[in-house]
Amino acid sequence: MSEKPPMNNPEDELAGLWRDQKLEGNKVALEAIRKKTGKFERAIRNRNLMEYVAAAVVVAGFGRTILHAENNFVRAGSVLVVAAAIYIVYALHTRGSSRHLPGDAARMTLVQFHRSSLERQRNLLEDIWRWYILPFVPGLLLNMVGFAVRDGALLNPDRTPAQARHGLNIATFTLFMFGFFFLVAALNKRAARRLQRKINELDAEERQ
């Protein structure tokens, strides 16, 4: 019968394996770090810029509609959509970036940082309906009404059956659109509840 060699001390085995990893050991140059910092900060600014550009596209598109609107419903709806886009950009700007500041990562323990990240994600998911979807609802609704009026489906005493069907199509589309918004909000709320459970677990860990 072959003898098995003595077992390694499990206390040392893991640490020994961990520290025996072959590392690249590249020298870290301060100048490279400064350059990289600049690059990261530019990437964050570009991301913010994309949000402003997206809002500008919405403003331009609906702004044009304001000028050439077929009726006051469409005009009013487009004004509200433009206002919503401007409001969302303002809210993004004042609520600040979702990233932590560099000093936070050191002032927070690992558990605090975990919790802070989870809370931020949870708040974003809970608020997405209120901050990003709801502002557009009045304007979009008015636009739909405006299209129905434009096409003779609404406020038209001489409405034909074809126009009535068209009005029904617009109403159905509107229902689907808001149904989709509602679904997005509901899914986000569910995800927020899952995050809250993780936060509760972290709280329990801290209390032990």
Place this chain on the structure above:
Amino acid sequence: MAKEDALFEEAVAEFGPALERLARGYEADPDKRHDLLQEIHVALWQSFKSFDNRCSLRTWVYRVAHNRAVSYVRSIVRKDSKTVGLDTLKAMPDESTDVDVDRNRAIERLLALVQQLPDLDRQIMMLHMEGLDAVSIAEIAGLSSVNVGTKIHRLKKALIHGVRKGGSDV
């Protein structure tokens, strides 16, 4: 020399290898690991502007590094992102009857297992394997040292079992 420059040089001299191992514990892909390590270095350098000696340099460095790494991991989309809990590790069948495990394969196995641990478990285990005691880890993590000790005890048993389970040579 600016304060953050001096502190950064000191941190890299003392903790450079530990930071590289830390990046390996979070990211398996070599290119992404390199990016992660750079992000950790940048985060450290930036953070040193507000270093106020309220904690040791070691505590500061490990908090920044781990917190930055966790942010990085969460920000990237992972196709196979799932974590392995302790029960799953313990339930893995033991295919090896040989106590001696090929060293390199054992290291790879350990790394793969660590990368799959839930974030807080991974952080505690990596700090332990870097030689920190439960009290030091508790200060960094924000847990009690008793809780840290309990976690380490359970995680060690599970990781040892996982390392020995896979890839042994006769």
